[in-house]
Amino acid sequence: MVPLVAPLEALLFAAGSEGLSTQSIAEILEVPMDTAVELCLALQESYEQRESGLQVVELAGAWQMVTRSDFAPYLQRMATAPSAPGLSQAALEVLAIVAYKQPITRAQVESVRGVQSDRVLQTLLHRQLVCEVGRQDSPGRPILYGTTPFFLQTFGLPSLDHLPPVPVLDEIPEDLSLFHLTPSLPRD
Numbered sequence: 001m002v003p004l005v006a007p008l009e010a011l012l013f014a015a016g017s018e019g020l021s022t023q024s025i026a027e028i029l030e031v032p033m034d035t036a037v038e039l040c041l042a043l044q045e046s047y048e049q050r051e052s053g054l055q056v057v058e059l060a061g062a063w064q065m066v067t068r069s070d071f072a073p074y075l076q077r078m079a080t081a082p083s084a085p086g087l088s089q090a091a092l093e094v095l096a097i098v099a100y101k102q103p104i105t106r107a108q109v110e111s112v113r114g115v116q117s118d119r120v121l122q123t124l125l126h127r128q129l130v131c132e133v134g135r136q137d138s139p140g141r142p143i144l145y146g147t148t149p150f151f152l153q154t155f156g157l158p159s160l161d162h163l164p165p166v167p168v169l170d171e172i173p174e175d176l177s178l179f180h181l182t183p184s185l186p187r188d
Contacts, residue, residue, distance in 0.1 A: 004029050005046065008039050012056065012065040019062030087127075094120045095129055099151070099163060103133050103144035121145065129154065 011020060011028060020028075026036035040063045044056040055068050067075060087095065094117050097109050109117045124130040133146035147160065157163065 004031065004039055005043050008043055009065070012043075012063060015064070017064065019059065019064035021062050025063065088120075090115075090117075090120045091123055095124055095147075095151070098124070098130050098145050099147050099160065100166060102146035102160075103136075104146075105136055105142040105144060107142060109145075 007029060008025065011025065022033055022036050022040070025040065026033045029036065029039070031039070040056060040058070047055050053068055053071050054065055056063060056065055058064075093113060094109055097112050098104055101108070101112070106118055106121055109121065121130065125132075128148055129151045130145050131148045132143050134144045135141040136144055151157075152159065
């Protein structure tokens with residue numbers, strides 16, 4: 001039974017704030033219900049003995065791993081601390097693409113950038129600068145992204161109409177080279 005306490009700990013951690021019912025734990029660990037309860041109680045006692053910042057509790061029929069209430073002041077300070085440093089160049093690129101072309105799918109963002117952008121989009125979602133605004137009516141129904149009111153607030157914009165205009169290139173020369181910024185020489 002004890003060797004299953006570590007997998008139970010991993011399960012409760014992965015379940016997050018949803019937790020897992022005793023029945024779900026029993027099914028996943030392939031043990032009887034009473035054994036699942038014993039495992040939860042053993043893990044609960046283990047956390048109490050080591051005076052951890054975490055504890056295992058049963059709330060609303062689900063076992064959860066939660067922080068101890070004694071540490072609430074520290075968590076409150078963390079929540080009100082200044083946010084993470086500025087955005088990376090990749091994040092700024094994706095944010096600009098979303099802002100100017102919204103609603104837009106991840107694949108469309110990647111088409112503009114030429115590189116994978118799913119992690120950057122996740123960062124922007126986490127920072128609440130972009131959000132899911134719907135689903136595209138096409139095969140697979142990909143998620144459409146757009147900016148949030150927090151984006152406008154962060155960048156001091158009253159509305160998207162106040163985004164600076166995108167510079168328009170009058171004409172791109174045919175002999176434009178990515179490696180040389182000087183005009184091409186005539187060939188013999």
